[in-house]
Amino acid sequence: MEIPYTVEVRRDTGLNNGKIGIWLFLASEVMLFGALFASYILIRTGAPSWPRGATILNVPLATFNTIVLISSSVTMVMAWASLMRGRFGTFRLYMGTTILLGFVFLVVKYFEYSHKFHDGLLPSTNNFLAIYFTLTGLHMLHVLGGMAVNAYFWGPGAKLWKTNPEWFTNRVENSGLFWHFVDLVWIFLFPTLYLL
């Protein structure tokens, strides 16, 4: 049995079901990160003193990671645009670059984390580090999840392009929406944790 409304739009919503599904999921993600941002505000405003992020964290590395993640958002949207143009080869190139950039982000984060651990700076050290590791750790899991989905569409999942290119294009658009959301979260995490 075929899954309904994967390509054709529903008359009542004007959308295919996948699009509504991913946006509802992203709405729940907003609340997940929102709860942690609220915790950050609560902890920071309740603390007698709060360190400037730059005195503990590595701003140049995080700036580099910001550039990496923004670039990966562009390659992601270009991957989708390539499918819209019917250029599968170009899609593979852009999608591969997106995955690679996600990997670069994680490698940089690994060095940041290991440097902190080496210096004895752990989540249990103070409230600032606790919220830093929680927020960036959850964000890293999202990067990892997004990479897994993108890798699936780059590799085995790409078979769908041969049989149903429009459905495949919609799927890539939806995984792109998730990836852009991950970028969007980082855009707020970066100044909040590193610069303020």
Add this chain to the structure above:
Amino acid sequence: MTSDHAAGIGDHAADIDRHVRVYITVFVALMALTIVTVGISYLHLPVPVAVTVALLVATIKGSLVACYFMHLISEKKLIYAVLVVTVLFFVVLLALPVLTVSNTFGIHDGIHQ
């Protein structure tokens, strides 16, 4: 294989070309705003001003990503409806702890490490 599929999907090639130009412009804007964000942090502004400016720039960057990369600028009404509800709950979520701590301002002495 690719050219066959292109007949179906590639009909709006001119539209897509226009979109791609917008993506590149947004990318340049995001890079510039990232430099602005980091640059401002080196000015060592007072915390309330620094927070306001940093969140303002982050909001502009986030809006660019949402509007253009996530195509929210031309999305269907149902998606907007979902997001309006989300934003409403998000604001409440952020406001609640602020209200909770507002009556503890100035009486921190002796209650923290």
